[in-house]
Amino acid sequence: MLKIAFLGGLGDFGKNLTVYDQDGDLLVVDAGSQFPESDFPGIDLVIPDFAYVAERAQRLRGIVLTHGHEDHVGAVGFLLKACPAPLCGTALTLGLAGRKMRELGAEPPAVHLLEPEKPLRLGPFTVEGIPVTHSVPEAVSILLGTPEGTVLHTGDFKFDQAPLDGRLTHYHRFQEAGRQGVMAMLIDSTNVEVEGVVGSEVRVRNTLERTSRASRARSSWPSSPPTSCGSRRSWTSATFWARRWPSSAAP
Numbered sequence: 001m002l003k004i005a006f007l008g009g010l011g012d013f014g015k016n017l018t019v020y021d022q023d024g025d026l027l028v029v030d031a032g033s034q035f036p037e038s039d040f041p042g043i044d045l046v047i048p049d050f051a052y053v054a055e056r057a058q059r060l061r062g063i064v065l066t067h068g069h070e071d072h073v074g075a076v077g078f079l080l081k082a083c084p085a086p087l088c089g090t091a092l093t094l095g096l097a098g099r100k101m102r103e104l105g106a107e108p109p110a111v112h113l114l115e116p117e118k119p120l121r122l123g124p125f126t127v128e129g130i131p132v133t134h135s136v137p138e139a140v141s142i143l144l145g146t147p148e149g150t151v152l153h154t155g156d157f158k159f160d161q162a163p164l165d166g167r168l169t170h171y172h173r174f175q176e177a178g179r180q181g182v183m184a185m186l187i188d189s190t191n192v193e194v195e196g197v198v199g200s201e202v203r204v205r206n207t208l209e210r211t212s213r214a215s216r217a218r219s220s221w222p223s224s225p226p227t228s229c230g231s232r233r234s235w236t237s238a239t240f241w242a243r244r245w246p247s248s249a250a251p
C-alpha cells in the first residue's frame with residue numbers, strides 16, 4: 001500500500017516535507033525550513049519533525065528536491081545527518097542544498113541529477129523531474145512512479161512565458177503523463193487558489209534595475225540578498241530591499 005504523509009508545508013507557509021511510504025520503503029520530497037514568527041523568540045529556524053523518517057531511516061531510498069527555496073531545502077542538512085540517503089535534484093538546487101549541508105557538517109550524500117525525461121529508480125520508486133518555471137531557476141515537478149500508480153507532485157511553480165533563464169515549463173510532458181494516467185496529483189503553490197495571470201519575473205528584474213540606476217551613485221548591493229518562496233513574497237522582499245538601499249547606504 002502507498003501511504004503519503006506530510007510532515008510540514010500543509011496549510012502553512014514553510015518547512016515542506018512529504019513522505020511517500022510504499023510498503024515500508026520511503027521517499028522524501030523536499031525538506032524545507034521555516035523562518036520563525038515573532039512569537040518564537042530566540043529561535044533562528046523552524047524545521048519539520050521528521051521522527052517518522054528517522055525511525056525508518058534504513059529504508060529511506062532517497063530525498064528528492066523540487067527547487068532551491070529555503071522552505072524546500074532549508075532542512076536538508078538536518079535530515080541527512082539523521083537519515084543518510086541519496087539526494088536528487090537539478091544542478092542549481094543541489095548546489096544550494098549542498099551549502100546547507102556543509103554549514104551543518106553533514107556527510108556528503110550520493111547525488112543524482114534530475115534530467116528531463118530520464119527517470120531514476122530509487123527502491124520501488126521511479127523519479128522523473130519535469131522542468132517548470134518558478135521564481136527560482138531549475139525548478140521541477142516530480143513524476144513519481146510507484147507500484148500503485150503514478151503520482152504527480154508539482155512542487156511550487158509559476159507559469160512564466162518569459163522566464164529570466166529562458167527555460168520553459170515542459171507542458172508536453174504533463175500532457176503525456178496525463179494521457180498515460182496519473183493516479184493522484186499533489187499540487188501546491190503560493191496563491192494557487194487565486195484566479196488570474198501574474199506577471200513575469202522579468203518585471204522584478206526591470207524594477208530592480210530601474211531602482212538601482214536611480215540610486216547608483218550612492219548605493220551598493222547587499223552581500224546576501226534575501227530569497228524566499230512565492231512570487232508575492234519575493235516581490236515584497238525585493239521591493240523592501242530596493243527601498244532600503246538608498247537611505248541605508250548613504251554616506
Ligand SMILES: [Zn+2]
Binds near residue numbers: 067069072134230
Ligand atoms: Zn518555491
